[in-house]
Amino acid sequence: MIRTLVVSATLLLPGLATAQALEIQPVTDGVWAIVGEKQQRSPENLANNATFGLIATEDGAVLVDPGGSWKGAEALHAAIRTVTDQPVKYVVNTGGQDHRWLGNGYWQAQGAVVIASEDAVADHQNRGSIQMTGLAQFLGAELEGTEPAYASVTFDDTYTLDLGGMTFEIVHPGAAHTPGDSFVWVPQRGTVFTGDIVYVERILGVGEQSSIAEWPETFKAMEATGATHLVPGHGHATTLDQARADTYDYLMNLRGKIGALLDEGGDIMDAPAVDQSAFSYLEQFDSLAGRNAQTAYQQMEWE
Numbered sequence: 001m002i003r004t005l006v007v008s009a010t011l012l013l014p015g016l017a018t019a020q021a022l023e024i025q026p027v028t029d030g031v032w033a034i035v036g037e038k039q040q041r042s043p044e045n046l047a048n049n050a051t052f053g054l055i056a057t058e059d060g061a062v063l064v065d066p067g068g069s070w071k072g073a074e075a076l077h078a079a080i081r082t083v084t085d086q087p088v089k090y091v092v093n094t095g096g097q098d099h100r101w102l103g104n105g106y107w108q109a110q111g112a113v114v115i116a117s118e119d120a121v122a123d124h125q126n127r128g129s130i131q132m133t134g135l136a137q138f139l140g141a142e143l144e145g146t147e148p149a150y151a152s153v154t155f156d157d158t159y160t161l162d163l164g165g166m167t168f169e170i171v172h173p174g175a176a177h178t179p180g181d182s183f184v185w186v187p188q189r190g191t192v193f194t195g196d197i198v199y200v201e202r203i204l205g206v207g208e209q210s211s212i213a214e215w216p217e218t219f220k221a222m223e224a225t226g227a228t229h230l231v232p233g234h235g236h237a238t239t240l241d242q243a244r245a246d247t248y249d250y251l252m253n254l255r256g257k258i259g260a261l262l263d264e265g266g267d268i269m270d271a272p273a274v275d276q277s278a279f280s281y282l283e284q285f286d287s288l289a290g291r292n293a294q295t296a297y298q299q300m301e302w303e
C-alpha cells in the first residue's frame, strides 16, 4: 500500500523522483564515502541504498561500486562532480548485490572500465534477471535505462590497478554477503573500501547468497590491511574497530548461538529466538535478526 502511494506520487510529480539523499563524507585527502540511504530500494533512492567510495588521482578517479540502476549511477555522477573534476576512469564492483553492479551500463557509456572478481561476475549472471524483476517492483519507471552489463576486467583472487601514482589492491579473499565480495585497499591513503563485507550502523543481512561459514574469514583478510580509514558497504566511513563490532562480532555471536542450538538438537523454528540482543542497537534489527538466524541455521546444518 505504502509502495503504491510512493509510485503514484512519483508519477504525478516526476521532478521529485530524482531528489534523493546522497551524503558526501570526506574521508582523507582525495577520498570520499558517498553514503546512500540504509532503507529499502525506492523510486527516490534509485537503488542507491548503500555506501559507495570515490578516490581522485591526478590521472582520473576510481569509483567503488556504480550505483543500483542507470539513473542511480547518474545521480552518483552528479554527486561526484561536486567534489572532483576528474573523470571516473575505473569502477570496481565489490560484490553481487544490485547496488554493486547494475549501474555498470551508465559508467561504461561514459568510457569507464569496470573491474570485478570472476565470482562476482558469475553471481551477476546468475541473479541479474531476478534482481531486475525486484528493482522493477521497487523503482517502477525510475528503472528506465538499466540493463545488466558486466565487468570487462575480471580476476580470480587479486588484481592491482595503478592510476595517477596510486595503487589499488582489489582482493577477493572468499565469500561474505555474496559469493564474489572484494575489498579495495589503497595503501597511499590508508583506506580500505569493503563493499558488503562490512555493514556498520545497521544490521547486516545473511541471505541465501551469503556464506555464514566464509564471511568471518573474509572479514579478517580485510582487517589485515590495518587500514586507518574504512568505507563500508552500508553506513558511514569509520574505523576497523567499529567494523569489527558491528559486523564481525555480530557474525560470531550468530554463529555461536546457532551452533549451540544445533548441538542441542534444536529446530529451525527456534532459530529466530536465539539471543542477539547485544546487537539490538543496530538499525533494522527487528526486521532482519530473525531471518538472519534462520538462514544461518539452514547453512550451518550442513557444516
Ligand SMILES: [Zn+2]
Binding pocket: 050, 097, 099, 196, 233, 234
Ligand atoms: Zn549491500
